[in-house]
Amino acid sequence: MRFLHQRLSLFTEGNDTYIFVPDGADAQSLTVHRSSEPKTPIPHTAHRSSKPLYGIVGIISLSLSEYIIIITGRELLGRLLDHDIYRATNFDILPVNPNISSHSPPHPVEAHLLALVRSHLHDGNFLFSYDWDVTRRLQAQWETREKDGFNAFWETVGIGYLFESVGGLFTVFKADDRFFWNRHLQSKLIDLTGPEQDFSPYILPIMYGTFDLRPTLLHGRHMQLCLISRRSRFRAGARYLRRGIDQDGHVANFNETEQIVLLEGPTPGLPGASDINVVAKLSFVQIRGSVPVFWAEINTLRYKPDLQIMDLQETADAMRRHLQEQVQTYGSQALVNLVNQKGYEKPVKEAYERYVAELNLPNVRYEYFDFHNECRKMRWDRISVLIDRMKDDLEQHGYFQLGTNEENPIKMQTGVVRTNCMDNLDRTNVVQATIAKWTLNQQLRELGILSGTAGVDDYESFSKDFREMWADHADAIAGAYGGSGALKSDFTRTNKRTKKGVLEDGVKSTTRYIKNNFFDGARQDGFDLVTGAWVARRTPSASLFLITDARPLITRSMPLVALFSLFMITAGLTLPRSSDYSLFYYFLLWFTLLAVALAFIVIHGIDYVAWPRLNPPTETIYYTGPGFRSAHHGKGVKGSGAAEAMLKRMNWASNGRPRGVVEEVELETLKKRVD
Template structure:
């Protein structure tokens, strides 16, 4: 039986070390972290001399900042429900344990800590002590269940993989004091997933079942909406998420009570109370950014500038991306929802050009109707199948087809995908009561995947994914005999319809919030099935909030992603990374704007004596109004100087655009002479080159 992570860990602290023990496993070795070096070792039996600090739910990882190294421990975890008997938890609270007895503080160290704490607090992270939630049920059925949980975890969704690297390195290679592999450490390594997870016990037509939705966010090329776009050289795309919709029948272990899912249980062998076999059905979809080199550059304008590099330069990266996708999922149906007019057209054309370069002898087909010049565009291979001929590109003009609140027309895409959906099937597994490791007897495999994208892979994408999930769920319930041929759960069980809509609307909000800073758009349609004016108003509020956050708050948020995931190593950095190095005059203009409008307000609304002269007051108000108007125009015209850019790994287009804008300001007839040279807000090309070439950890 595999060694599972400890469910209960006590932390003992002394001036020389931290010691971690499990009171429920007194014979297990103690994990010792020496202070202040951070060296790891395993000790047989308890270590004397340490004072017990607290009980924790697990070790999230260890991270080295500029001055000190910290152990991040999970102090509070919330039960979310059970899948096949295994309890899933959400990380609620963490604590940072410094290795120095008297921590050294400076401004940068405090900023690093604040970024990490805010990130962990806001990021929805989940884990299980006894089940691998980083893998779909189909992949779990193919893995060796005797392996430790962390070794089975999918590397893409093992979110704390970087901060667990000290523990993993010690587990696989040992240390100077303890050579070789250290299997005793397995129980201290806890994989954590980032994303969305909901588990609900319900019923359809009096048939009890558990429905769950899990969205796993990839740790590769993770970030915020405008600071992470397209693909990198390794083939990782931005905002890649895998969503698995799970239905479990005859499961009596789905509540929050009952057995704990620890190391001694039979992994959900309980089954239904009437002896019927426990069945698991799952359906998987993916989403991810358009796999070419492209970016949207914030300038404080509502619509950012779009940049797309030559498609040919990204072919090798796209090959790496789709090779992995085909290996993991089989055939890929690439559903592209970006607009075919306006600024998004260039992204659409780049994607289609990339698919044509990958697919051998592509043939194209276009279907039209009265609403759209090009409702569908399909790219398919015409010759003998090669590896990338397992890509099937389908374009759907989502905005044009559904304009005027005609959201039912999105179902036209289902007709186009019908044959592919029929062939791809879904996963179905049946519990094997005699198997001590809880394996499933596989009755059916999902043989392909639908990979959906719009510009952000958020709003339109979620509407289409929920539609495909609905179609597949109806098919699964029909195959199980819960529904009759031709029936849908919408028709026979309105209460379940409401639950299904809520599940997918929650998914939209969680994925969107972690990427764009707000809940998703169009969730009124997902929740209710109709597009409403109230929903459109909520979308307007979300769009305004996104604009503010994407321009003024996403820089630090991107820094926190890069810090937690190891894309930036603070120990290699210089001091005062976060200092604003723009010229003082540039920094002061927003304050001049606020001050001028304050004086205009005071001048306009302050009470005056009856015999007071009016002209001087009017001149005063007019002067400060003109100063404020000039300041506002300057900020808007030179918006790149006022966007809150990431400071740890500056983006190349941000560096270029910033330098162009500052050079333009130096030529300004009014203030150009006052803008000193040599102050580039810390976005110098030297730092950028450092960040791009040397700061990504090779694992």
């Protein structure tokens, strides 16, 4: 594959141009003209920025200008197979329009959109490498190794799809950019790349996920344990705002998790030794994703949201599209469903099972495990019941293994376990870690490092590294989707459930409640803006709904009435008690106002949830078609409130211009600016 520039220098000449020059390389520079008149590549009057520049994330178009997002800080996470893996730690946003400042934009809409972009970049965990494709698992890279040598780095984001034939398995290649997180931001440079000008060395694929690499020792053999999770950019978002499936077959919170074992030769080497000393590479992949039907949970300020299942005609086609894509990508599917079979979650389980049975797809097997019932009273050892049921699938799917002869793999992974619960976080994390440990035991036994009855839990130091990797991985995925660390992570870290862990889970659940109800709307807007699910119109006046509150005055005033009443009640407790009679009416007045305000807020709870404004879920909240709804809380006395009108107005304003038109106009503009 062709190289990427690892470090750039940024030159600016007043408000005319940005010139990105690769350090230490005799290569074509990238010039972005901020004014209409082109300049020479590096004018003698150009000023060199003192900030380090480690890559270009891409170009995003907002309401007043395009902006170039660059990486100005990075952290080395580890060296995998002689390739450095970095996490982006700092970013800078450069306006292309010379009359715009990214720090003090002239319009509040532009300031709001820039704040969403900055928040998304600051909160995310973005990983990249200059010479190794972090977006693809080892087996996929091996399958396309010959084809990749002729492509630019960003073009190697392809994958081998497995198909069965009479003679066995054969491979077909198809582009797969699910984990190329900044694909939308890089689309303009990709579209401008051609025979006359090649911007490929500047197109840096970035992944949203986790990476952990730990050198370890077991029975005198040095090895490296690595855990990588990759988050799909499709249907990305926050916990209660992205659930289920979309029309294209993409599901919410889809993550691919790869566990890698690199075994070094018998002669001990230094921790993290070079690739030359690695005699075996093993990779095991699992996936997780939301239940692939049309469903949602509607926040109403209550602890339990309203559960909504939409029984649409296209559900079967969407689920078929999703599962067939997984079969084509990974091979056979073992669907492990951990949703409760009673109570609140039961309708989701029933809808999932109904459509799986209706489709009856080949190479897809469904397995239900009642996690909470089986593991009640902290009987976490009962997860072994699920492993016993899955043993045949795990043995049939196998794992990927390369020896010293990389032309012929020793093993290929021909299927995956797809695990889900309601959030695909806590229960899913526990089960995936248990499956990964079972597979690791099998791998180490087949390598001759463990005996037939031994397991990684018999070696505390090795087991501790394994448990901490999976616990940190669980916390990162849960934080990205749910807003807090994973629940039940004490079991992953210690192999047992503790009372302290239960208390910590209470704190995490409270944190999730607050974030999910009052902060996730803006976070969802950041996802939609950066991934291209929403594209800004080039007139800020068309997006004033982003910064205005369309709710009626009475709705907006009730929280203030409640707070002021609470203040007056508190103040009344400090007043001198000269007359109990007068204080009685004083407290009666303010307690009554407080009760009325709180009752109004509860009855109209949907109006007080921080909904996303770019793509508001209006149709889902007010869905009236066939399906199931657990309740209709928070909609007001008559079942509708201010939120409905507000969300409908925002939905009309945000979708008033086709996305393709926006991109076509902006591409023509950018062609005039970029050399």
